[in-house]
Amino acid sequence: MKATNWRVGIRLPAYASGAVQMPGGASDILNYAERVEEAGFDSIWVIDHPLVAPALYATSWFDPIDLLAAVSARTSTVRLGTAILVVPLWNPVLLAKRIATLDYLAGGRFILGVGPGWFEPEFQAVDVPKRERGSRTDESLQLMEHLWTEESVTFSGRHFQVEDVTIEPRLPRRPPVWVAGGSLTRAAGTGDAPRITPSVLSRIVHHEGWIARSGGSDMEDVTRDWNEITDASAREGRDAPVFAHAQFVHIVDSTDRDAVLDEQLAAFRKVMGPTRAVEDLRASYLFGTIDEILDRIARLRDVGLEYLIVNPVLPDLQQLNLVQKHILDSAA
Helix, strand or coil, X not given: CCCCCCEXXXXXXXXXXXXXXXXXXXXXXXXXXXXXXXXXXXXXEECCCCCCCCCCCCCCECCHHHHHHHHHHHCCCCEEEECCEEHHHCCHHHXXXXXXXXXXXXXXXXXXXXXXXXXXXHHHHCCCCHHHHHHHHHHHHHHHHHHHHCCCEEEECCCCEEEEECCCCCCCCCCXXXXXXXXXXXXXXXXXXXXXXXXXXXXXXXXXXXXXXXXCCCHHHHHHHHHHHHHHHHHCCCCCCEEEXXXXXCXXXXXXXXXXXXXXXXXXXXXXXXXXXXXXXXXXCECCCHHHHHHHHHHHHHHCCCEEEEEECCCCHHHHHHHHHHHHHHHC
């Protein structure tokens, strides 16, 4: 069912390395964030990738919490979120403290988008076994919820144990948590349609939002995942989470499709690097003419999309203006 009311946020093209850094550095990033708020977007988001993953990206991103803290001082109304924060890479006590500080400074505007991560070298760099990523994510979220809202927390889990720990500032409520995840592959040799693993499904259903992955634009996959989530929510007697979707885009204001695709590929190569197949990039992200991009978004809305997080690939204000003109204004 199409979401009649839906919102659009911007994920900042704030790259910490590579050929796509903003030329003016920090001032350009913060000026860009101010422009997002002035344009009327609902929210500003950031990515958590401490290392370059050459198979997918040719860049890394700035620390997400520090960047949002700076953005919070230059904005006043837009919500601020992570899409997504790789929770198992962080110590939950220190992360809870940093998030509480950010949410306090931002006046309660923070949304915690989370995921378990996937890039092995990031786990190796912080001495966390990748095989524990799911259980560490769930345990960290449980512990942080106590730390944000309670005094003198004692917690004994598989990965984390604390005794009589209090962090400040304590929050009047925990930030809303939006969970990334979905089905990935078909069961080997069975031909069965892929399903969301039970642990991920439970994580989604028990929090406020679901962020469908950028590659999750296939209508069959998205529909099946969303049906699983809404059915599981109903069984639990819970409202379905907010259905969100994060997507990279480069808009070309032309109807010459071949020229549009060529320009888009060149823009994506600057961020994604040279290794990914053209077919993979075009299947995963918002490629094509403006009409094709809007049609793809409309089909996601038909499935139930409520919240679109758009990441302009290149960090220039002209791209932001085009996203405002063609995507944000269509949400009005």
